[in-house]
Amino acid sequence: MKYENMVEGTFIERPNRFIAHALINENMEVCHVKNTGRCKELLIPGSKVYLEKNNNSNRKTKYSLISVNKSGRLINMDSNAPNKAVHEWLKEGNLFSDITLIRPETKYNNSRFDFYVEHGNKKTFIEVKGVTLEEDGIVRFPDAPTIRGVKHIYELCEAKKDGYEAYVIFVIQMKDVKYFMPNYSTHKEFGDALIEARKSGVQILAFDCQVTKESMKLSDEVEVKL
Structure with missing residues (x-):
C-alpha cells in the first residue's frame, strides 16, 4: 500500500488520542493521528515523523501522522x-x-x-x-x-x-x-x-x-x- 503527498516533520506533543502537534517547515501544525493506541514509546517529543498531506479542504487537519523514526527504525503507526x-x-x-x-x-x-x-x-x-x-x-x-x-x-x-x-x-x-x-x-x-x-x-x-x-x-x- 502506498501514500501520497508525504512530508517530514518533528513531533512536539499529543494533546489527546486523535491529534498531535508537529513542526512542519517551521510551522506548528495540528495533525490527525491514525492510531488511537497509547504509542507512548513512539511519539516522543523531537522524533522525526512522516505525514500525509490531505487535499480535502473540508477536513479540520491538513496532515495525517503515518510513521515515526524510532532510534533509526521506521515504524508505520497507521491503524488502517x-x-x-x-x-x-x-x-x-x-x-x-x-x-x-x-x-x-x-x-x-x-x-x-x-x-x-x-x-x-x-x-x-x-x-x-x-x-x-x-x-x-x-x-x-x-x-x-x-x-x-x-x-x-x-x-x-x-x-x-x-x-x-x-x-x-x-x-x-x-x-x-x-x-x-x-x-x-x-x-x-x-x-x-x-x-x-x-x-x-x-x-x-x-x-x-x-x-x-x-x-x-x-x-x-x-x-x-x-
Missing part, C-alpha cells in the same frame, strides 16, 4: 494500514494460491472479522491485528487492554468448531524484529485467549513489513511465542 496490506497480500496469492473470494468486514455470530476468504472448497475467517509496540527487537500486542480483541479470538475458536478455517494475522508494522509474543503485562486475558485459540486449531501468524516513508508491504514471517 495492516488491513490494506493484508488485502493486497491475499490478492497476490501469498496465503492461498486458489482464492476465489475475498470479502472484507464479514459478520459471524456476534463479531465482524476483517476478512472472509474462500479458496478451493474451504471457507476461512481472518482477523488482522497491527503491532507497533517494540522493545529490543521483541514485538508485543496489545499496547492497551482490548476486550474486543479477546472476544474476536474466542469467536474464531467457535468458527473453527463450526468447520471454518480460522486465522489471526499479526502485522508487525516495522522490519527486522526477533519474535512476537502477547503483551501479558498489559492484558493477560488476550494472551490466554491466543493459547486457547491455538489449541482449538486457529492458525496464529505474524509477519513483519517493509516500511518506507511512502509505503508498507507485508514481508517475512516472524516467530510467534505464546
Whole structure:
C-alpha cells in the first residue's frame, strides 16, 4: 500500500488520542493521528515523523501522522494500514494460491472479522491485528487492554468448531524484529485467549513489513511465542 503527498516533520506533543502537534517547515501544525493506541514509546517529543498531506479542504487537519523514526527504525503507526496490506497480500496469492473470494468486514455470530476468504472448497475467517509496540527487537500486542480483541479470538475458536478455517494475522508494522509474543503485562486475558485459540486449531501468524516513508508491504514471517 502506498501514500501520497508525504512530508517530514518533528513531533512536539499529543494533546489527546486523535491529534498531535508537529513542526512542519517551521510551522506548528495540528495533525490527525491514525492510531488511537497509547504509542507512548513512539511519539516522543523531537522524533522525526512522516505525514500525509490531505487535499480535502473540508477536513479540520491538513496532515495525517503515518510513521515515526524510532532510534533509526521506521515504524508505520497507521491503524488502517495492516488491513490494506493484508488485502493486497491475499490478492497476490501469498496465503492461498486458489482464492476465489475475498470479502472484507464479514459478520459471524456476534463479531465482524476483517476478512472472509474462500479458496478451493474451504471457507476461512481472518482477523488482522497491527503491532507497533517494540522493545529490543521483541514485538508485543496489545499496547492497551482490548476486550474486543479477546472476544474476536474466542469467536474464531467457535468458527473453527463450526468447520471454518480460522486465522489471526499479526502485522508487525516495522522490519527486522526477533519474535512476537502477547503483551501479558498489559492484558493477560488476550494472551490466554491466543493459547486457547491455538489449541482449538486457529492458525496464529505474524509477519513483519517493509516500511518506507511512502509505503508498507507485508514481508517475512516472524516467530510467534505464546
